[in-house]
Amino acid sequence: xxxxxxxxxxxxxxxxxxxxxxxxxxxxxxxxxxxxxxxxxxxxxxxxxxxxxxxxxxxxxxxxxxxxxxxxxxxxxxxxxxxxxxxxxxxxxxxxxxxxxxxxxxxxxxxxxxxxxxxxxxxxxxxxxxxxxxxxxxx
Ligand SMILES: *[C@@H]1O[C@H](CO)[C@@H](O)[C@H](O)[C@H]1NC(C)=O
Numbered sequence: 001x002x003x004x005x006x007x008x009x010x011x012x013x014x015x016x017x018x019x020x021x022x023x024x025x026x027x028x029x030x031x032x033x034x035x036x037x038x039x040x041x042x043x044x045x046x047x048x049x050x051x052x053x054x055x056x057x058x059x060x061x062x063x064x065x066x067x068x069x070x071x072x073x074x075x076x077x078x079x080x081x082x083x084x085x086x087x088x089x090x091x092x093x094x095x096x097x098x099x100x101x102x103x104x105x106x107x108x109x110x111x112x113x114x115x116x117x118x119x120x121x122x123x124x125x126x127x128x129x130x131x132x133x134x135x136x137x138x139x
Pocket of ligand 1: 038
């Protein structure tokens with residue numbers, strides 16, 4: 001099942017088809033199923049993410065880095081602005097592309113301050129949320 005979902009996700013990437021919010025949520029669920037156990041993160045730690053509550057704990061931070069890796073928005077172990085813009089253009093619903101790219105641009109330099117990929121993923125995501133909570137979604 002997981003493999004089928006991953007294959008479907010990669011197919012979406014390959015065909016440049018944007019996703020609906022429902023597809024994004026389903027893809028997010030699939031990513032969480034893979035990243036949550038890998039990082040020993042509990043539901044209590046992860047569920048608040050969607051309300052913009054970022055718990056500063058290793059499990060949460062590394063979970064976020066895992067999700068970003070799966071979403072192809074990391075390069076060389078750090079969140080990558082160009083990769084994220086590319087993914088936003090490819091995948092997000094039309095009305096979300098511009099606001100998402102604005103938030104990414106506003107947070108472009110945040111990862112520079114952190115060596116650790118988990119720290120960088122955590123702080124860049126927090127920055128994106130603070131910039132525009134209305135478009136924020138985290139699986
Ligand atoms: C998760 O917990 C297991 C068992 O306690 C441990 O062996 C593993 O190293 C932990 N993984 C991470 C990423 O912390």
